[in-house]
Amino acid sequence: MESKTEQEARERRRARFERLAHVVAEPLHRFLLRRTSADLVEDILADTMLVLWRRIDAVPGLGDSPPEPDDVLPWCYGVARGCLANARRADGRRLRLVERLIRTLEARPATGDADHSELHAALDTLAALDREVLQLWAWEGLAPRQIADATGMTSNAVSIRLHRAKKKLAAQLGRKDAERSGHKRVEGRSSQ
Structure with missing residues (x-):
């Protein structure tokens, strides 16, 4: 069972994250829209917010009051850049895998597939x-x-x-x- 102090700490952490998310979600969304395709933005933004949640205590300029965008956004942009780079690397790996699979299928002999x-x-x-x-x-x-x-x-x-x-x-x-x-x-x- 969770103690009262643990529950209060968890609530304070959640409240800090909500204040941060309220300030940075829209600017991060615009930041990502300018750097990647629209169909990837939501996923990368979700990854970014997850990292921010995990590292909420490391966000500079984030106290117990609503943060100033100028204090927290530069660090959050850095997190978003990292998540964007991860997504691009993953996309590159997927593309290379698909190309390799296509080459493998094309290299197969033209004999008919066995009926299984x-x-x-x-x-x-x-x-x-x-x-x-x-x-x-x-x-x-x-x-x-x-x-x-x-x-x-x-x-x-x-x-x-x-x-x-x-x-x-x-x-x-x-x-x-x-x-x-x-x-x-x-x-x-x-x-x-």
Whole structure:
């Protein structure tokens, strides 16, 4: 339970932030509008306000009375510039990723995509957790102990679910040998 002094401190902090936001929100919005596209302004302004909230005690010129814009705005503009730079870097990373994905797709051989509809239909018949365990094993290459870490189950429970899921999937796909599911077997256990 929060003590009365902690609650009062939290209320004072909130009140200080509200006074600051009242003074700087509109000038920061205009500042960002002049520096980036209109569709990014609201997100960057929100990031800026979050930083101001987190660093409310570091804002120079901010006391317990309404702040003077000339005292707080220069520092807040610096915060907004940092948030704008972060957004630009993130946008650049996204753009480079999209370009790399496009190049990868263009570099693929023109052979037709394999039809995996039967596999997906068979996977859809499995329970959600069985499907997840099977996909983590087959597609992500995780061992049962790693799947246990990812799902919060025990390694033993994962091994049992994996065995049953592979068996059900093989039956759905009409295979007689359920062991041909993509992973090598070593000493009776999957090497994955």
